[in-house]
Amino acid sequence: MRKNMTKNKIGKKFVKRTVLAVGITGIMMTGGVLAYFTDTSSVVNTFTVGKISLELTEPGWNPENAKNLTPGKCMEKDPQITNDGKNPAFIFAEVSVPYRKIITVNADGSKNSSEKQELFTYTLNEGWTELGEVNKDEKKEVSTRLYVYGSEAQCKALEVDKKTPPIFQTITFANVIEGQELEETAQNVTVSAYGIQTTDVNGGKTSPEEVWKVLSGQTEFVRNREKTEKDEQDTTKKKE
Amino acid sequence: MNKIKLIATALCFLMLLSTLSVQSKAAGITELWNSFRSGNVAVEVKEYEEKDGELTAWKDNPVIMPGMEFSKILRIYNKGVECYIRAKIQSTEDNTRLEQMIFGMGKEWKKALDGYFYYRPVLKEDGVAELFQGIKIPVDFSQEHEEKILKLKIDIDAIQSKNFSPDFEAESPWGMVEIIESEKEKNYTINTYKKEKIEELEIVYLGESDSLMTNAKDFFTNFSVLMPGDTFGDIAVLKNTAEKDVSLYFYTGVLEESPLLDMIQLKIQAEINGEKRVVYDGNIRAEALAKKQLLCTIPAKSSGTLQFSVHAPDKMDNRYAELGSCVKWVFMTEKSRTFFLPSAPKTGDSVKEIVCIAVVMLVSGMGSLFALSRRKKNKY
Numbered sequence: 044m045r046k047n048m049t050k051n052k053i054g055k056k057f058v059k060r061t062v063l064a065v066g067i068t069g070i071m072m073t074g075g076v077l078a079y080f081t082d083t084s085s086v087v088n089t090f091t092v093g094k095i096s097l098e099l100t101e102p103g104w105n106p107e108n109a110k111n112l113t114p115g116k117c118m119e120k121d122p123q124i125t126n127d128g129k130n131p132a133f134i135f136a137e138v139s140v141p142y143r144k145i146i147t148v149n150a151d152g153s154k155n156s157s158e159k160q161e162l163f164t165y166t167l168n169e170g171w172t173e174l175g176e177v178n179k180d181e182k183k184e185v186s187t188r189l190y191v192y193g194s195e196a197q198c199k200a201l202e203v204d205k206k207t208p209p210i211f212q213t214i215t216f217a218n219v220i221e222g223q224e225l226e227e228t229a230q231n232v233t234v235s236a237y238g239i240q241t242t243d244v245n246g247g248k249t250s251p252e253e254v255w256k257v258l259s260g261q262t263e264f265v266r267n268r269e270k271t272e273k274d275e276q277d278t279t280k281k282k283e
Numbered sequence: 284m285n286k287i288k289l290i291a292t293a294l295c296f297l298m299l300l301s302t303l304s305v306q307s308k309a310a311g312i313t314e315l316w317n318s319f320r321s322g323n324v325a326v327e328v329k330e331y332e333e334k335d336g337e338l339t340a341w342k343d344n345p346v347i348m349p350g351m352e353f354s355k356i357l358r359i360y361n362k363g364v365e366c367y368i369r370a371k372i373q374s375t376e377d378n379t380r381l382e383q384m385i386f387g388m389g390k391e392w393k394k395a396l397d398g399y400f401y402y403r404p405v406l407k408e409d410g411v412a413e414l415f416q417g418i419k420i421p422v423d424f425s426q427e428h429e430e431k432i433l434k435l436k437i438d439i440d441a442i443q444s445k446n447f448s449p450d451f452e453a454e455s456p457w458g459m460v461e462i463i464e465s466e467k468e469k470n471y472t473i474n475t476y477k478k479e480k481i482e483e484l485e486i487v488y489l490g491e492s493d494s495l496m497t498n499a500k501d502f503f504t505n506f507s508v509l510m511p512g513d514t515f516g517d518i519a520v521l522k523n524t525a526e527k528d529v530s531l532y533f534y535t536g537v538l539e540e541s542p543l544l545d546m547i548q549l550k551i552q553a554e555i556n557g558e559k560r561v562v563y564d565g566n567i568r569a570e571a572l573a574k575k576q577l578l579c580t581i582p583a584k585s586s587g588t589l590q591f592s593v594h595a596p597d598k599m600d601n602r603y604a605e606l607g608s609c610v611k612w613v614f615m616t617e618k619s620r621t622f623f624l625p626s627a628p629k630t631g632d633s634v635k636e637i638v639c640i641a642v643v644m645l646v647s648g649m650g651s652l653f654a655l656s657r658r659k660k661n662k663y
Contacts, residue, residue, distance in 0.1 A: 078511050078598050078599055079324075079442050079443050079446075079447055079460060079510075079511055079512075080322060080323060080324040080363075080364075080442075080443045080465070080510060080599075080600070081324055081440065081441060081442045081443070081460070081462045081463055081464075081601060082324045082325050082326050082366075082440075082441045082463075082465035082601075083438065083439065083440045083463065083464050084326055084327065084328045084359075084439045085328075085436060085437065085438045086328050086330060086436075087434055087436045087437075088341075088437070089343050089433070089434055089435075090346075090347045090432070090435065091345075091430070092347055092348075092424075092428040092429055092430060092432075093346045093430075094430045095429075129346065130346065240348045240349070240350075242348060242350075242351065243348060243349070243350035243351045243352065243420075244350065245350070245422075
């Protein structure tokens with residue numbers, strides 16, 4: 044019975060019904076919608092920025108031993124670096140020693156000719172490797188050597204709260220003869236330590252040469268900035 | 284022997300009465316149901332990190348260093364109906380730098396001037412969108428941040444895609460909309476009402492049997508869920524196969540209570556011989572609908588249409604999300620014989636019918652017994 048009822052005008056009715064339904068929808072679409080079903084959800088992520096921090100110590104150093112130095116005097120000086128940061132670090136060190144044009148005496152008492160010589164000498168300890176050539180600052184008359192904690196091929200990571208072996212153990216004053224204007228002067232041996240994160244350095248580089256390239260660039264930037272800040276402070280003080 | 288005959292007669296009478304009562308209701312009345320369900324917009328955010336090709340849940344508070352690149356996958360899961368989504372990424376640090384840190388954001392996302400990243404496609408039901416895949420800390424990340432705790436806040440907003448048209452070229456593609464959190468649990472299941480396989484809905488008066496019949500159970504069998512701004516309409520064909528005019532009446536009753544009913548607007552129009560008449564236009568819960576009222580009069584051997592539509596008004600907000608309701612429609616002819624007054628029927632209608640039949644049977648039984656006892660008395 045139902046089938047008979049619906050079979051008769053199927054096509055016509057279907058079209059009519061569709062048109063009407065569309066009509067109703069069209070009318071309603073013109074009305075504006077003021078409220079909507081909505082939802083909101085939030086996440087908060089926490090990140091802690093790491094920290095590279097080094098402490099340079101010389102436990103065997105006694106400043107009193109460095110007073111009134113006599114030629115050929117050997118003093119204990121053992122610079123070593125402790126990682127007191129939050130992340131492992133690759134360690135580099137620069138040692139600057141003054142040099143002068145001086146005459147020195149050999150062990151047998153014979154004199155050497157006058158030439159530029161470093162006023163202090165030391166022996167590099169195991170675990171450290173010298174990188175590149177000696178950098179000489181003619182103006183300041185200072186020789187600077189760069190060392191890496193590790194080998195020539197790879198930096199060694201210094202873990203948190205660990206310390207490196209001393210870069211050297213002792214330092215010896217040159218066996219100079221008197222009367223070369225060294226008497227009663229102060230001569231400085233400067234040791235600087237640098238550290239950099241062990242991960243993600245220029246895409247994961249670990250060779251000392253490449254790591255130092257990144258580190259020195261950044262160090263240069265920091266130095267320049269510090270210098271600028273200092274200059275600005277000086278200018279302000281002068282104005283005051 | 285007479286006693287047995289009498290009891291048998293009484294029983295037959297009872298059965299006849301019961302049958303007649305049920306038939307009388309079926310003859311002049313037909314019912315249709317009208318199920319509603321509102322949708323819900325719900326999204327869930329999950330974060331992962333990829334390690335050796337495997338996804339694991341994101342572990343918060345990693346230590347970050349300049350140049351560091353790490354996997355952090357943020358995915359948005361649609362747990363509701365189709366919607367649009369947007370994201371705002373904020374940091375305790377400079378926001379512009381933060382944008383540079385994020386990588387792996389798909390082209391579907393577009394940043395607008397209002398600071399939100401808008402996902403341009405509609406996020407389908409059960410769909411997933413990925414906001415980004417990881418973070419790369421710049422090589423020149425300032426050392427001033429050492430040991431600092433940085434917080435990255437990501438807000439995800441979702442809005443129904445139906446009846447909503449964002450303008451992705453605008454300064455604020457969603458315009459001025461208030462986004463509030465869905466009040467519902469986010470394990471939402473979409474109930475889709477399947478359309479019955481009928482050419483069209485028909486309500487037919489069969490003159491020869493003086494009965495009303497329909498070929499469907501539910502008015503709206505062709506929509507899934509109601510969203511604010513939605514209108515669903517359909518047409519039923521009204522037929523009179525009798526040789527005489529017939530007047531059709533109707534009333535409605537709520538079968539499943541819901542606040543949703545307070546919002547839904549109903550419009551009924553009857554069209555007979557090209558003449559349209561608005562039968563009702565108003566809230567679906569109105570008392571007027573619960574009273575028997577004339578739908579139309581169909582001339583002999585004629586047909587007409589009944590157009591009906593429900594509208595979810597645009598003032599519906601999240602309070603009305605994911606609600607369901609059901610309304611019963613009762614159609615009858617003028618001469619319909621029923622045991623009940625045409626008032627709003629409740630879910631317990633069937634129980635009432637059984638009770639009525641039982642009462643009739645009880646009265647009839649008592650009558651038979653009374654007649655039997657009188658017969659005995661007369662004998663003695």
